[in-house]
Amino acid sequence: MNKFILEGVNLWYGDFQALKGIDMEIPANKITAFIGPSGCGKSTLIKSLNRMNDLIEGCKVSGNILLDGESINGDTDVNALRKRVGMVFQKPNPFPMSVFDNIAYGPRTHGVKSKLALGEIVERSLRDAAIWDEVKDRLKKSALGLSGGQQQRLCIARALSVQPDVLLMDEPTSALDPISTAKIEELVITLKKHYTIVIVTHNMQQATRISNRTGFFLLGELVEFGKTNKLFSLPKDKRTEDYITGRFG
């Protein structure tokens, strides 16, 4: 089952073409990693999957992106799309409010009002993001008082709170220490049972540890895409081989 199908996706920032003819099939309930040198368009592509690029002025997209077989281009309801396709950012970005309100923000946005229901959603989301035990006694305290790693898991919980199908993660561990990183990697692996996960990473060990598929990008093109272990052990393209063996990048 494919969650996303990309057909000839091009993207421009003004006159600069950041993505060039991307064709790709992202399988459901798997972890797909995007790797490649800085500036190759990984963030740009992952943001196209929930149309966060709409916020950038002068950004144009052509080609087709299908989610569960339906196009997300044009006049799709982007708020409904982003509810289905959640996002976790590079820098943890909890809102300046309590832990509880951070998680309840999403469900409230989508119309959940009852205190009881919100309480249940908050607990479930925090448990799913493996941070419940650390914050259950400080739900009413500001989320900004948590450590970086805790904040990032809080942000994952926040993304889970609206019951998305897909979780997009743009270098979610690049600002974290190794222990927090390990916790998040472990978490991501457990989450794949219920969610389709797309993750951008600069860390190739991370890609091999957690992902099922890997796509290697260079200068806006998808150079190679396939099963992670194949791509890393037997790269088909010379450029992929150069990159993963550290000859450039």
Add this chain to the structure above:
Amino acid sequence: MKRRKPRDLVLFLLTWVCVGVTALVLLTVVGYILFNGVPYIRPSLFAWEYTAQNKSLMPALVGTLMIVGLALALAVPLGVFSAIYLVEYARRGSRFVKVVRLTTETLAGIPSIVYGLFGFIFFGVFLGWGLSLMSGSFTVSIMILPLIMRTTEESLKSVPDTYREGSFGLGAGRLRTVARIVLPAAIPGILAGIILATGRIVGETAAIIFTLGNVARMPNHLFDTGRTLSAHMYALANEGTHAGEAHATAAVLLLVVIILNAVSSKIARIIKAN
């Protein structure tokens, strides 16, 4: 004791002297006002009716509070919503935004007497409001509008984009993002702007005398004339025979400003806590 290098010592002394001079100037002014004013603060100074004998500041105090209240009620919503439009909705760098920015910047630099003249001619004469609370408050509200807009814009811009992304990423629309995430984070800055604006209104004389007038009478309705504390002081000082009452008024004015600031920051804290 740690020994300082000569350069450090010079810098240390320089900053110390600057702080000292600033504090001294402030203390002198406040001390001077209190020393000369407080002995003249008597109950009759707060009599409801002004007479040539009691020189009551009550009508001016009421006038000040009315002008501040009305002008803020006009300028704050207008300024805050315009700023929200400019920062959150308008396309960045659009021509319209540039024109609006240029206009507000120009308005901010105009001397208040020009606002006074404009207010007198437009509200007083053209709209026929005469010298009144209405003319006065509309005029000063135009005067403080650029200040409110600018401070609001700056505090909205200082809210990190990552907050907005987080909210949009959860499927929240722009309205909800602005109302629930951006605005609460910007409230302290907006309130700081309002405090500054209040200070400008309270301290204004030129524009007020042109539009509200300077009559020591309790205003009875919105189209009635009156005076503010600053204008009252100006009048007393001009008469030359009541310097003591003028100083007493200054002391009360000082107190009013302190109270207004305390109230605003209290409000800020209450809003932040929720």
